[in-house]
């Protein structure tokens with residue numbers, strides 16, 4: 001097999017596959033992915049993709065909706081690009097073979113929270129799976145795109161890996177590929193390339209409860225940070241208010257999402273003693289925006305020391321529930337829960353990282369030769385809070401832009417790839433026990449959820465920071481003397497991501513968007529009266 005290519009893409013979600021398909025039109029591409037090719041956040045996306053496709057809708061409305069959600073931190077130019085280039089990318093997805101749901105011969109456009117217009121294209125409630133299917137089909141048909149599964153990128157290669165250029169200043173370094181772990185054969189390989197694209201998705205696994213699958217261990221953020229690329233806005237983690245609570249002790253949990261549509265359908269949130277409580281937090285009650293509902297649930301749980309609360313839909317007709325939510329009904333039933341008769345145990349779960357590797361409008365990072373696209377990138381479109389269904393769109397628009405600029409610049413990558421040594425693990429030992437990984441992963445998730453979750457404070461952030469420093473030292477020591485394996489690499493990355501989240505949160509001396517601190521009021525323009533209510537309630541509890 002050839003391990004030298006024009007472009008290395010890391011990740012096979014929407015961002016990685018779409019970039020690779022576009023680039024394969026003019027260059028050789030190797031795409032590595034750490035599990036099988038379909039396993040990704042993309043595969044679990046339910047709702048859909050936002051785009052201006054109806055004649056009565058307008059770019060200006062979608063831009064405004066996005067900027068309002070972003071709580072003052074969106075980059076207007078990036079948002080404009082996102083919105084204006086979106087419709088062409090959706091058309092391309094359809095051309096590739098994606099089958100979106102139609103109504104009367106047209107795309108069935110639906111509305112979601114925060115959108116002023118019905119502009120969400122979807123494939124029932126399994127949009128991500130359908131998009132992933134179509135992209136994989138297309139990718140499989142391309143000769144100069146080689147997909148290598150069960151291959152986990154460990155670290156990016158730059159001049160710092162060479163013997164003669166290792167002291168080269170950061171500004172002059174270039175990314176020349178990555179060292180990757182062949183998980184099946186347990187050996188490390190180097191893949192060299194002129195251009196490298198990180199499309200590794202999010203970091204939900206930092207937290208105890210997350211809607212993200214086990215792949216979301218923040219590898220891309222950590223690799224880029226170690227290689228010297230800039231990251232930004234890491235404090236803005238979006239929590240989904242209602243994920244199915246499962247008392248799982250597994251290291252890499254993955255909570256099933258109970259869509260917000262259930263509350264839209266009349267679902268009522270109840271505390272442990274069965275009382276509805278949203279009227280105490282917001283006049284919109286159970287239909288308040290995602291972040292407000294998540295904070296309210298967090299306060300109620302902390303007040304009574306409960307691990308979960310309930311969502312009640314039992315007052316609705318059984319046949320209507322089953323018709324509207326077949327996926328949710330069947331999944332809960334498979335867990336022994338009949339949602340037409342029983343309350344659904346729910347907990348807020350980490351869902352989406354708004355920040356990431358800082359990129360320009362062509363997905364270029366601050367490190368030459370390195371691009372980042374999809375959830376791992378910080379394009380500036382989400383600001384302090386992501387508008388629903390904008391993330392799949394962001395992945396499409398900026399992956400396409402990356403491909404365009406790479407097409408025009410790949411031949412300008414100057415000089416030969418420097419001599420890159422093979423991975424050197426001499427002097428390291430095969431681990432005879434992994435308890436240090438399981439224990440530390442659980443500990444990290446627990447304190448990140450308790451101290452750096454939906455509600456933060458200076459005290460909690462300092463406490464988390466001290467624990468991260470301890471874990472970092474312990475894991476680095478273990479890493480240096482051990483032959484690498486997947487969960488070690490992932491824990492090392494989770495610790496680095498936790499550090500980045502806490503560091504960014506400590507730098508932000510205000511509450512804004514998804515970053516809520518008990519020590520700071522929301523800025524005036526956000527003017528959320530809820531603030532006072534929540535703080536009073538909290539102080540009483």
Ligand SMILES: Cc1cc2nc3c(=O)[nH]c(=O)nc-3n(C[C@H](O)[C@H](O)[C@H](O)COP(=O)(O)OP(=O)(O)OC[C@H]3O[C@@H](n4cnc5c(N)ncnc54)[C@H](O)[C@@H]3O)c2cc1C
Nearest residue numbers: 011012013014015034040041042047048153201374375392
């Ligand atoms: C349950 C759920 C529902 C959602 N619903 C929506 C929705 O309706 N609309 C919307 O716009 N967004 C939604 N989102 C968010 C959206 O799905 C993600 O932001 C988006 O899919 C991210 O795409 P991506 O390509 O950047 O990353 P992913 O799809 O996560 O792909 C990342 C890829 O990188 C691979 N990878 C990671 N690390 C490594 C490594 N070290 N080496 C090799 N490979 C690696 C993974 O295996 C995976 O293939 C949802 C997310 C979840 C979890």
